[in-house]
Amino acid sequence: MIQAKLNTNWELGFHTEKDSLPLEWNPASFPGAVQLDMLHTLEEPDWTRSDGFRQFRWMEDVWWTYKTSFNRPSLSGSERLFFSSKGIDYAFIISLNGRVLLQQEGMFRHVDLDLTTRLEEKNDLRIQIAPVPKSHHEGDDRSQANRAFKPAVSYGWDWHPRLVPLGVWDETSLEIRRDFIHEVRTRYSLDDSLESADLTITGRASSGVQSLSVRAEFKGMTVHLKEFEQEAGEFRESIKLEDIKLWWPAGLGEPDLYELVVSAFDAEHHLIDEQRSTIGFRKIRLVRNTGTEQEDPGFPKSRLLPPITLEINNRKIFAQGSNWVNPEVFPGMISDDRYRELLELATGIGFNILRVWGGGIVNKDFFHEWCDRNGMMVWQEFPLACNDYPDDDSYLFVLKSESRAIIERVGQHPSTVLWSGGNELFNSWSGMDDQSLPLRWLNSICLELTPEIPFIPTSPLEGIGHGHYLFYDPLSNEDICQIMARSNHTALTEYGVPSPSDAEIIRRIIPQEEIFPPSPDSMAWIVHHAFKSWQDDTWLCPEVIEKYCGKSRNLEEMVERGQKLQAAGYRFIFEGARQKWPYCSMAINWCFNEPWPAAANNSIVQYPALPKPACDSIREACRPVMASASFPKYQWQAGEILKFDLFILNHSCTDTPAGKMTITVNGVEIRTWEFEEVKGNTVLKGPQVEFLVPTQDRDQVIADMVIALKVQGHPEWDSIYELPIEA
């Protein structure tokens, strides 16, 4: 138990040689980053403006030293002084009074150093941080990260500036502790009916302990208590909980949690130490998608598609959600409040899953605790992305240690339902494959530590789709409706539609004189991902906005139109994937949030936590029960025959009664559909509707056709779509 934390003032300085000393020292904040402690040295303090982020570039290639000094605290008999950190980024050496205590490569392992026996009257504690790890120096890009177990995204991505954080990024302190119980681990197994759980609690007690108790609490009430004599040494206790409440993902039940408290008592039965952990009981399987259980007829035979349907507590789930990326360029800046704001937005949309994308960091504890409490499923990737990570021993050594630390951080959370080795590793732009030792090792270590959680080596796998990332693809001359119409995927785990950010954001980051019209040669627009980020005009795509909405007269109009297209596109995708349930079992868009103010991005939430209109349209598309339609294309011409299919999507747990749907176009009823009962977790496909696209007023370049599906007695299931008609 922590008795007290020492107030310490840390200072930071840089040096060009490992063994030299900083010329000057600056006040340092924990958690943070070396860059954040140097903000006062920037010429342009708002580094998010224009290419201000480049001011940090020189900081990558120097050494950094943090230091603090403190007097020996007075410690009672069993008290010890620890230096404890949940994360230091990336390779570092910790020394006390000139003596090296730890040398480590890897930002995810907890550091926990007992300083007690090494203390002097006056103490000098230092953390020396090595320069940013780079496998080469030919050009600043993500391939420099391919020998480090460090998020590749900060080396530069099509929506992330080149800005590589270093330094103390998670909770860190000098603390006086009296620890009597150590390495407490709880494992459980559920009976087949999922009604009872057998728990095994293991750990180690220090001398001074006379007895231990294990207490299970549910909503603050003790539901099980067991006390037993225990002297110093390892312990292993089993308890059985009957009539358990399961942890359910949002929308399918309560995400019920238990607290497990292990308490240590001394000979006088005084409480001397206590460790709490949270447990959520759930059974996870990754199962074959319905419709993929049989081979095609004929020979030769190949294999069936890999499974990608999440089954929680024996119920198959349509996973709808988003790709989570770093909410800050500097992970040290991510606060609990930022996590809460973003996660509440995600839940509010109706999402039940977040894919924590492998290009970014592993999140801090608060993120996972929030997901546990709110039934948000987490697909956790290891920090490998779009690179060829090697088989060599030095990389594998770090990978093995760091992945164990990540599994310790994340694997005990009931919200963790899937491990993945990383992002797009089996694609040409990465170059890894099934034989790559890093992925074989990750599979192996996940199996050893959390056999109850499925593991996939990467996404996409066969049958899974990544992309498209555009509303309209000029290469294939298809819009998002056309792409969805031909999609036959078991899961869409990345796909997106871009939009400009709000005009106020753009005005803050782009110099006034370059704002409108946006030029593909404007450096400020370029570095904020409006142009040349991925393909030529991504992510702003002004020609696409013009194609569907006409010429914009000013920034505000262009932004409004671009965001409207994004909102429309995302709705088609989410509904389109749901319509294909249970063959398709996931719709996870690229991406949810963003780490800094982009000028344009596929994200649906702008930095720091501002929803785009797409959040509303996706909320519409994610209602548990709803009327839905699938359109073969987006834009129409007068006189064309529009045919579209009708659906009732029921991803709730309850059956919905038979009813009647009325379909109108521009307010005129064109057909009705008397539909039968729809079982929970089922999609009912209805009849095809066919009608002639009406002629529009010649004055309008582009007008909208409003198609409404109205369900008698259930206005909350109604759906309204707007499709443009080209004059």
Next chain:
Amino acid sequence: MIQAKLNTNWELGFHTEKDSLPLEWNPASFPGAVQLDMLHTLEEPDWTRSDGFRQFRWMEDVWWTYKTSFNRPSLSGSERLFFSSKGIDYAFIISLNGRVLLQQEGMFRHVDLDLTTRLEEKNDLRIQIAPVPKSHHEGDDRSQANRAFKPAVSYGWDWHPRLVPLGVWDETSLEIRRDFIHEVRTRYSLDDSLESADLTITGRASSGVQSLSVRAEFKGMTVHLKEFEQEAGEFRESIKLEDIKLWWPAGLGEPDLYELVVSAFDAEHHLIDEQRSTIGFRKIRLVRNTGTEQEDPGFPKSRLLPPITLEINNRKIFAQGSNWVNPEVFPGMISDDRYRELLELATGIGFNILRVWGGGIVNKDFFHEWCDRNGMMVWQEFPLACNDYPDDDSYLFVLKSESRAIIERVGQHPSTVLWSGGNELFNSWSGMDDQSLPLRWLNSICLELTPEIPFIPTSPLEGIGHGHYLFYDPLSNEDICQIMARSNHTALTEYGVPSPSDAEIIRRIIPQEEIFPPSPDSMAWIVHHAFKSWQDDTWLCPEVIEKYCGKSRNLEEMVERGQKLQAAGYRFIFEGARQKWPYCSMAINWCFNEPWPAAANNSIVQYPALPKPACDSIREACRPVMASASFPKYQWQAGEILKFDLFILNHSCTDTPAGKMTITVNGVEIRTWEFEEVKGNTVLKGPQVEFLVPTQDRDQVIADMVIALKVQGHPEWDSIYELPIEA
């Protein structure tokens, strides 16, 4: 070191209850099987005749006890008496003088029991064998094997009778030993140039040892010797060998081997123990197939195909070979001579790989030693096949122990180039998938023990083909040429063409009165896999023989024609796969051998080791350098236009010079091809040849068109094909 083996007489009896005793005892032979010791009890001694194998059926469900008695041998100071066995099938209990020494489930773990301290004047040693493991008793089929780590094939397959062996199946003895060195393991790593090897030898020495030596020998010459003081305890020595000779697969270089000898000496420098092991230095990778390195254009993106090209010592290899199955129903009967005969046949054909199919046993040591010495690559599957092996703890416990034992047996052999979890596990008829814990554990244990050997979870994987297994498929109305023409696989790892066995074999196993014409209702033909084995008329396929060759007048004619069709079909397949190199990197036919006299089978070698004519045609198709053609179909009609492509296949290590090929049909020259130099390991595609199929003599129902490719100056590269013309 073994000092002596005790002569022991073993006896065997059965009992219906675990704890009862046999009513009578029969002499037992080691290695063997309980069934073989009971042969004298059979009514029909030739159990391979008709359905004679059914006489063994009752033996599955009783208990068996082996026993022997022996007097305490006189043992000098450091001598010990061991009961040692390389394999006892399947679940058993070993007891000495009524006291249980070992209880084990699993036939691949070596048993090594030190009996010394438990010996009495007269000793009674027993091995109690449990009944055949079965997960259910509803019908005799392979699904009964789905909870056991035991070859599923013996539960009945479409070419294997239902006959499940039990008992002592590998070398077993009571031996007096003096062991001073234990658990010797050698690991090596090669430098990038593959010119030197760093070896690490670890082990444990017993008390009495004063020094150890490590000696490396090459072709009987000592190339490295290191001696060092060593007392009791663990040791770890490193040596470096320079200018090493690599182990190469057959046809690509010498399969050079080193011997590593660890010797123990006492205080007087007397040799007191010695352990020898064989090492072959090779680097193995499983790499992406050429032409699969880039995604198709367009979105969504999926993953690239898994790699299936073997690269040995940095050279990509076209793997040509066959599926190896049990050469005997009773593995205890497989002798070194049987292995040698069969393996010499395989090498003689030009094969460089055997897939040791997961439905069968793991072979005895001689098999692997022979493959080491002769450059035959071994793809070793674990004994899982066509079943859904469970995630439950009791199965996983056996799997983990037994798979470690298999890796110990097989993994040190240089010929072992690929692990596979088992056969067709990702198909609907098995039901496992990427999440199945048995396969995740096998991957993990292989990685831990032999990270240098690639692992695939099963075959087929995406891109790999299994089947077809017929010369002509009535369902798709395609012959083997047509199927090969549309095949676009990275590897063909199972495919076959059936044929009848030699008439003499058939006359031995089918009652005289049922022999001709073969009736699909004849029980003897059916149980010998001529009918109803897989599809209706497999494997005899009399209608296909008639379709291409006309009505047969007697057994001998039908056999000759069926074997001719098989020979032709296999040739098209092997050449067809080679023509697609390097996109296609493997041609491994189903199957090489067979465990008993089948009436008809896809095998190319008949029981026990009699080659079919297909061996000759495949030898033609597997010549390192050869002229080759691909035909769009097999049978032609007069007046059709036959178009076929020409190739030079060069899978040798050397470039072949430019030259000239002349193509004749029925002796008439129809075209020449002046071809350029062909690099080693390369296929050159030539022009398309086109000609009018000639009219045949009206009297002949079917006549052959003889197409010859002749290469000037290289008759050994010539190829001649016969295609039938239907009148």
